Amino acid sequence: MIATFAGFDLMSTTTPLTRFLPSVAAIVAAAVLTPLPAFGILAAAVLMVLLAPRTFANDERGRLDTLYATLPISRRAVVVGRYVALIALYLTLAAVGTAAAVAVTLVQDQQVSLVQLGLVNLACLAFFLLVIAVQLPFFFAVGFVRARPMMYIPVIAGAGALWLAGRLGLQERIDLDALTALHPAALVALSALALAAAVTISAVIAARQYARRSL
Amino acid sequence: MTSTAISVRGLTHTQGAFRLDEVDLELPTGLVMGFVGPNGAGKTTTIRALLGMLQPDAGSVELLDGQRPGTAAVNARVGAVLDQPFLSPDWKVSSLHRHVGRFSPTWDDELFRSLLDRFDVARDSRIGTLSRGQGVKVSLAVALAHHPELLVLDEPTSGLDPVSRADLVDLLRDFMVDERHSVLFSTHITSDLDSLADLMLVIDSGRIEYSGTLDELREEFAMVHGTEQLSDEAASAILGLRRTGARFDGLIHTASTPLFGPTTVIDAATTDDVVVHLARRDDTRLHQEAS
Numbered sequence: 001m002i003a004t005f006a007g008f009d010l011m012s013t014t015t016p017l018t019r020f021l022p023s024v025a026a027i028v029a030a031a032v033l034t035p036l037p038a039f040g041i042l043a044a045a046v047l048m049v050l051l052a053p054r055t056f057a058n059d060e061r062g063r064l065d066t067l068y069a070t071l072p073i074s075r076r077a078v079v080v081g082r083y084v085a086l087i088a089l090y091l092t093l094a095a096v097g098t099a100a101a102v103a104v105t106l107v108q109d110q111q112v113s114l115v116q117l118g119l120v121n122l123a124c125l126a127f128f129l130l131v132i133a134v135q136l137p138f139f140f141a142v143g144f145v146r147a148r149p150m151m152y153i154p155v156i157a158g159a160g161a162l163w164l165a166g167r168l169g170l171q172e173r174i175d176l177d178a179l180t181a182l183h184p185a186a187l188v189a190l191s192a193l194a195l196a197a198a199v200t201i202s203a204v205i206a207a208r209q210y211a212r213r214s215l
Numbered sequence: 216m217t218s219t220a221i222s223v224r225g226l227t228h229t230q231g232a233f234r235l236d237e238v239d240l241e242l243p244t245g246l247v248m249g250f251v252g253p254n255g256a257g258k259t260t261t262i263r264a265l266l267g268m269l270q271p272d273a274g275s276v277e278l279l280d281g282q283r284p285g286t287a288a289v290n291a292r293v294g295a296v297l298d299q300p301f302l303s304p305d306w307k308v309s310s311l312h313r314h315v316g317r318f319s320p321t322w323d324d325e326l327f328r329s330l331l332d333r334f335d336v337a338r339d340s341r342i343g344t345l346s347r348g349q350g351v352k353v354s355l356a357v358a359l360a361h362h363p364e365l366l367v368l369d370e371p372t373s374g375l376d377p378v379s380r381a382d383l384v385d386l387l388r389d390f391m392v393d394e395r396h397s398v399l400f401s402t403h404i405t406s407d408l409d410s411l412a413d414l415m416l417v418i419d420s421g422r423i424e425y426s427g428t429l430d431e432l433r434e435e436f437a438m439v440h441g442t443e444q445l446s447d448e449a450a451s452a453i454l455g456l457r458r459t460g461a462r463f464d465g466l467i468h469t470a471s472t473p474l475f476g477p478t479t480v481i482d483a484a485t486t487d488d489v490v491v492h493l494a495r496r497d498d499t500r501l502h503q504e505a506s
Contacts, residue, residue, distance in 0.1 A: 001287065004317055011313070016305060062303030062342075069268045070301070071318045072291035072361075214269035 005081025294358030345375035430445025455492030466492035
């Protein structure tokens with residue numbers, strides 16, 4: 001039922017196409033019009049951070065939480081299905097961004113740096129997953145309208161923390177050598193593990209909150 | 216043993232100033248229960264609790280022979296039409312099998328399409344463009360298309376014209392041909408229940424005021440009208456007493472009939488009379504306390 005709900009959620013988010021295609025166009029435009037073609041991947045992450053709360057806005061607009069409560073599907077499946085759908089949608093849009101970046105680089109007759117594309121993809125995926133890991137439990141707990149500030153708070157808080165770290169010179173105290181000393185595969189595996197843990201904990205909290213919510 | 220479609224015991228739920236107060240409800244399988252009461256009486260809250268949409272403060276709710284409400288297994292056997300449609304305004308009627316039907320292994324697309332035709336709903340319309348009445352019809356078609364055993368209807372006829380209401384009642388009669396089926400039907404339009412309901416549940420201010428058969432309801436209550444001076448005992452026996460000049464009217468329990476003199480007219484009460492006067496009773500009490 002998780003896959004069924006994820007498929008339903010993907011269809012609901014991407015239709016009508018006239019509302020979804022501008023997002024794809026924006027990603028391609030970011031790759032074409034900015035100095036770095038990899039900006040298309042960053043655009044995909046930013047768009048998805050904004051798109052994720054919109055799925056909850058659509059739920060409230062169509063009273064779909066009530067629909068889910070009457071369907072033969074558990075609330076846990078709704079929660080996990082939404083995480084799966086959002087991650088699948090992000091990966092699709094990130095693939096569009098990556099393809100656009102590769103195409104633009106080739107058209108400009110430059111060398112495609114797979115390492116750079118991989119790092120940008122990893123950083124953007126981490127950014128997207130961390131933001132939804134913070135946002136989604138709030139939206140499941142109280143719905144879109146009451147949790148609306150969570151659309152911006154994680155991004156603002158993250159940016160604020162980075163700014164503060166810069167002001168305090170914290171980046172100079174971090175031992176980057178220790179990180180670079182790791183094998184790239186180990187670094188990717190560690191990052192993947194940390195992100196998977198963050199998303200899993202977030203989904204567990206969201207499922208508990210949604211189970212308690214009056215619809 | 217008689218099987219039970221709905222069993223609610225001591226259901227209590229507080230929401231702001233409103234309190235649902237120890238509601239009991241028992242619907243045996245194979246029967247239709249009418250659920251009536253004024254606005255804000257607690258019908259929708261009760262229905263949401265028995266669909267598992269809210270967590271009650273106390274009490275128990277069981278559906279279809281002792282199962283917990285709101286689980287996937289129970290929802291597969293229950294159809295619900297609530298006071299407002301719960302389908303995305305962007306969806307086309309013709310695409311509902313893809314949006315909703317995918318969740319139900321028993322979804323019958325042929326039945327769904329035949330219900331849309333019966334209700335005269337254009338399949339290429341978007342949900343957002345439908346009138347309230349058409350929205351209710353689509354919701355009903357969705358609820359029936361997965362062959363539920365229990366239908367829970369919250370004010371389904373309130374947006375419908377008389378022809379559509381009659382058609383809906385006919386449809387429910389067809390549904391009840393199968394003796395495994397049951398219906399809980401909340402409505403303001405009590406005439407819809409006259410030829411359909413086996414049982415009646417009257418709720419007011421979060422409390423169940425009457426539970427029994429429709430015939431017993433008519434036997435239990437009567438309307439009194441008159442101009443005579445009422446004794447204190449007779450006046451206190453009248454529920455929702457209304458005085459207009461020298462005239463009075465109100466609802467009584469038929470057991471109170473001997474309290475009234477020969478000039479008082481006593482008529483059979485309709486379901487509407489019972490709902491109206493039970494709701495007015497609280498106003499009368501407040502008025503009496505104030506004076």
